[in-house]
Structures are given as C-alpha cells and as structure tokens.
Amino acid sequence: MRIIIIGAGAVGSYLAERLSTDGQDVVVIDDDEVRVAELQERIDALVIIGNGASTHTLEEAGAARADLLIAVSSSDGANVLACHAAKEMGTKTTIARIENPEIREGAEGLGVDVVIDPSATAAEDLAGVVGLGGVTELIHFADGKLVMVGGIVTPNAPLTDAPLSQLRLRNAEWGWVVAALVREGGTIVAHGDTVVNPGDHALVMTTEDRIDKATAMLGLKRRHFDRAVIMGGTRFAELAVKEMEKAGLSVVVVDEDRDRSRRLATKFPKALVICGDPTDPDVLAELDLGPKDVALGLSGWDEVNLLGCLVAKATGAGMVISRFNRVAYVGLLTGVGIDAAVSSRLLAASAILRFVRQGAIEQVATFSDTDAEAIEIEVAENAEAVGRSLLELQLPLGVIIGGISRQATSFVPDGSTVIRPGDHIIFFSLPSEIEESAALFTA
Numbered sequence: 001m002r003i004i005i006i007g008a009g010a011v012g013s014y015l016a017e018r019l020s021t022d023g024q025d026v027v028v029i030d031d032d033e034v035r036v037a038e039l040q041e042r043i044d045a046l047v048i049i050g051n052g053a054s055t056h057t058l059e060e061a062g063a064a065r066a067d068l069l070i071a072v073s074s075s076d077g078a079n080v081l082a083c084h085a086a087k088e089m090g091t092k093t094t095i096a097r098i099e100n101p102e103i104r105e106g107a108e109g110l111g112v113d114v115v116i117d118p119s120a121t122a123a124e125d126l127a128g129v130v131g132l133g134g135v136t137e138l139i140h141f142a143d144g145k146l147v148m149v150g151g152i153v154t155p156n157a158p159l160t161d162a163p164l165s166q167l168r169l170r171n172a173e174w175g176w177v178v179a180a181l182v183r184e185g186g187t188i189v190a191h192g193d194t195v196v197n198p199g200d201h202a203l204v205m206t207t208e209d210r211i212d213k214a215t216a217m218l219g220l221k222r223r224h225f226d227r228a229v230i231m232g233g234t235r236f237a238e239l240a241v242k243e244m245e246k247a248g249l250s251v252v253v254v255d256e257d258r259d260r261s262r263r264l265a266t267k268f269p270k271a272l273v274i275c276g277d278p279t280d281p282d283v284l285a286e287l288d289l290g291p292k293d294v295a296l297g298l299s300g301w302d303e304v305n306l307l308g309c310l311v312a313k314a315t316g317a318g319m320v321i322s323r324f325n326r327v328a329y330v331g332l333l334t335g336v337g338i339d340a341a342v343s344s345r346l347l348a349a350s351a352i353l354r355f356v357r358q359g360a361i362e363q364v365a366t367f368s369d370t371d372a373e374a375i376e377i378e379v380a381e382n383a384e385a386v387g388r389s390l391l392e393l394q395l396p397l398g399v400i401i402g403g404i405s406r407q408a409t410s411f412v413p414d415g416s417t418v419i420r421p422g423d424h425i426i427f428f429s430l431p432s433e434i435e436e437s438a439a440l441f442t443a
Contacts, residue, residue, distance in 0.1 A: 001025065001356060002066045004091070006052030006082045006399060007073030008035045010325040011097065011345045013042075015070060018349060018371070019356065020045045022431065027061040030073075053081035055089065064090040070352055071096040073162055074105045080110050086238075087111035095352055099235060116351045120345035123239035126321065127247050129340055130294050133223030133319060135215060136340040136383035139365045139424045140208075142405030148179065148205050148365065149214050155198040157219025164376065165192030176214040177412050178371060179402045179428035187370040189398050189430060191360065195240040201369060205402030205426060208409055223318060225249060228294040231278035231308040232299030233260040236323065236344065240298055241268050252287060254278040254308075255299075289316035297322040307336065313337045324368075326433070341368050355440060362424060374402070374432050379423040380443040391415040398430035401438045402429045 001024050005012050008030035016039065020026045029052040030036050040047040051059035052073060056073040063069065071079035076098045083094035095114040098104045104115055120325030128138040137150030153159055161167065164178055165319065169287065178190040182201040184332040196202060206214040212222065227232075228244040232235050233255035241264075244251050250272040257260050263277040270386040278299070291293070291422060295312035302324050309320035314337075321340045339345040346366050352366040353373065363376040379385060385393055390413055404413050419425070419441075429437050 001068065002057070003027070003356070004029065004061050004063060004066050004069045004086065005208070006030075006069065006071040006079065008032070008039050008047070009072070009074060009116060009346045009427075011072045013039050014345045015072070015349055016047075017044055018353075022356070024356065027066075027282050027375075029057055030059055038296060049313055051078075053078050053085055055085050057083070058086055058089060066091040067093065068355055069094045072348060073097075075203050076100045080107055080112055082273050083107075083113075084111035087113075091353060095355065097348065107403055114351075114355070116315050116348060116372060118348040118351065119236040120239055121347045121351070122236060122323075122344045125245045126240055126296065126342055129241040129321065129342075130228065130244070130249075130319070131210070131247060133225060133294075134220040134339075137367065138201070138211075139374065140412055141363060141365075141374070141403065144233075145208055145405055145410035146205065146403035146426055147211055148203055148402065149210055149211060150201065150203045150367070151216075151218040152214060152219050153196055153200045154219030154339055155200050156196065157196075157217065159196045159202065159217045159219070160198055162195075163192065164190060164196070168192075175210040175351065176204050176217065177400070177402050179374065180205045180370070183365075187372050187430065189372070189400055189428065191397070191400070201372075203367070203428065204429075205412060207403070207412065224292070225294045225318065227252065227294070229254065229284075229289070229295040229312065229317070230322075231255075231285060231297045231305065231312075233264055234259060234298060234300050237296075237298040238264070238267070240296060241271055245270060249294075254283060269326050271302065279304060279311055281311050284311055284315050285310075291316075291318035293317045294319045294321065296320075296394050299323070299384075302326055310337050320402050324407050343368060356400050357434065360442065361438070372398075372425060372428060372432060374428045375434065375438065376424055376426045377438060377441050379419055379421055379425060379441045381421045382443050383419075383441045385419040385440040386421055387418065389418050393440060395427075395440075396429075396433040396436060398433040400429075401425055401427045 005028045028047045063086045071082040079096040098113045124156045139148040182189040204214045229252045240260045265273040294316040297309045303324045309322045354361040360378040365374040403426040
C-alpha cells in the first residue's frame, strides 16, 4: 500500500516509522528541513521537503497512485487542503487531523474521507481511566460491550496464584481472558501455561459488566477521586478539564504562562487556575494533595509532564497520569511513580491503522509499551474460520482471541467456541502475525 503522510511532527513521524517497518510504501512530506533530515536518518522511506498541500509536491510524492493520504500537520486548514488536492489527483482515501469544530463540519465536502481528533479521544479515555482509578488502559470494542483493561499486576494478586489454565478451572464464571503481558520490555501473548508475575503489565479482555472482576484479578482496587489537578494549558488539557468536570470532579489547573492562565480562568469559571510552575514542589504543596486527588501532566513537554507528576506523587497525590510524545519514555514510566500514561500520537495511530490493515477492520488499538495490536474485525460470510472452533483454527502462538460480539450478546470465548459469519472478533496479535490472522476472518 502506498501511503503519503503530511507532517513529520510527533504523530506523523511515529506513523511513518510504524508503517515503514510494516513494509508499507511510505512517503512523508514536511516543510521543516531539520525535521525531514532527522526522520530520513531513522526510517526507510522517501521524505520530501515541501508544502503538503501543493499539487507539485503531491505529484512528486505520487498522489495519483496513492492508496491513502494522512494529513497530520499542525494546521487544520493545510490538512484539509492537502486532502482535497490529493483526492482530485486520484488518491483513494484521505484522513485529516482536524481540531477546529468549524473546519471539521465542512471537511467532508472538501475531499476529506475521515476526520480524526486524537486529543478529544485521549481526553475521553482519561475520564475512563480516572473513573476506575488504578488501571493503565481502558479500551472499548464492539460498541462498548467488550473492554480491554490494562494494569500493573500487584503483589499477591489472584492472577499470580497459578498458570492461567488452572485459574480458569477454578473460576466457575469465566468472564475474562489475559490477552498479553508486557514484561521487562518484551511482549508475551498469554496461553494456558503462562504464569503472571507481579509487576507485569497485563492486558485483560472482559465484558463491560465484569470490569471490576477483571481489575480485582490484577490486584487493583477501584479508587474514587474528588479532585483533578491538571498541569498544562494545552488544548488537550482544556478538553480534560471539561471531561473531569463532567465526571463530577473539582478541577485545578496549573500553568506558568500568565496570559494563558487568565484565558483558562475565564473559560472555566468553576476551576481554580493557578499561574505557576507545575514542577515546583512549593506550588503543588500549597494544594495539600491527598489520596483523593489525581494529577495529570498534560503540557506539550514530556519532561514537564513526567517531573510534574513525580512531584505531585511525592507531595501526596493518589494517582498521577502523564502525557507523552516520545515512546522511548514509556518503558521507564512504570516503577518510578507514574501510574498511567496517555499519548495522542498512539491514539492517532489506532484510528489510522484500521485503514491499513486488510479486511473488514472495525477498530485497531495500539499500546504504549508494545508494538502488538488489538484488532476488531467482522467475520465474512465465506471466511476460512466460519464453522470452525478456536481449537480447530490453530492460531499462531502470537495471537489470542479475547472477545466475540454476536448479535445481542458479547462474551469471552473458549476453545470450543465456533466462529459464525457476522461475528465481531477482537484478537490481540504480534505484528508479524496480524496479516495471517486477519486473513482467516476475511473473504
């Protein structure tokens, strides 16, 4: 698949690296010479210096024969123009990141097939993570009927008592399945003989009504928060303020820019806005943080977010969540006081990858510390898997089916479950197994 990416910022560069590693034919366009040079050194792809909305530049990138154009520059207008020009030249599908609601409304008539807003999605996800208190991920599939919950396994968690096959025999009502473990930087796709260790980052698939049971198996206890302390004044931070207030939390915003603080105070009259350095222990100490407080580092700088969260945790916050851009930081987060991490670039990748993967892909989820993916796919009428049980499918070792949504019911399958046409399958897979696995469920 030929894919053109407009913008080599945090989202564009991450997508370029991931897709080129997958073997896609990737072309990246950006007008920043330094950024282009840095990206060209890291990836095996054509990187062009130029204006992504220019027909001349798009011709050089091969827009006439492109399967997909992804416009994720910092300018909504430029993204729309790039999609419009590419569509006129023959690009099959266009995706644009658009944050301005007014621009978003008219985008469809201007050649934009799909609009994404990763910051808005991330803010909604934050509300879910804070609402459960203790989980690191909360990803909904099948219209919310199936949920993937992530968390760091605590010492003495029930999940660590025995191999997973034995645990399953002990549980009369089996409504969850461990999809994978991330341990010391490596990904383990879970099977019956897998033993879970304390400190593992576990990804568990369950039904919506059994989330509490799944988190209890990880040793996590639901925590309730009364106040959210948001560090930073970015658009992402503003969206998070709205979500936290909607969830009934009182909100404090800390940002060291005076003009931005004044604007935030006017925009959010219910929130307490403090003009100060969110990494300054004296500033946070004045808030008298306690177990009922959650602190969120949502500035545009990874270093500020991480340090601010660590200071908040040291001064008493019950939970801290850090935004990050550099994926390399993620492996360092667990075990140093950061409870959860959120990344708009990973959410952008999740929204876009469904257009790259083959078959009737409904949703793709990516994760902060593993390159594996969770994929929701609709089973075709004449797919190879139809009429066969999971045991008969003999899936690769790097694949596990975590959930099935079938008409009015959603459930966690076992080996005897037979695949039917129209089933929505959620499977977790290592990158090397995705194509082969997806092919089982497509025509």
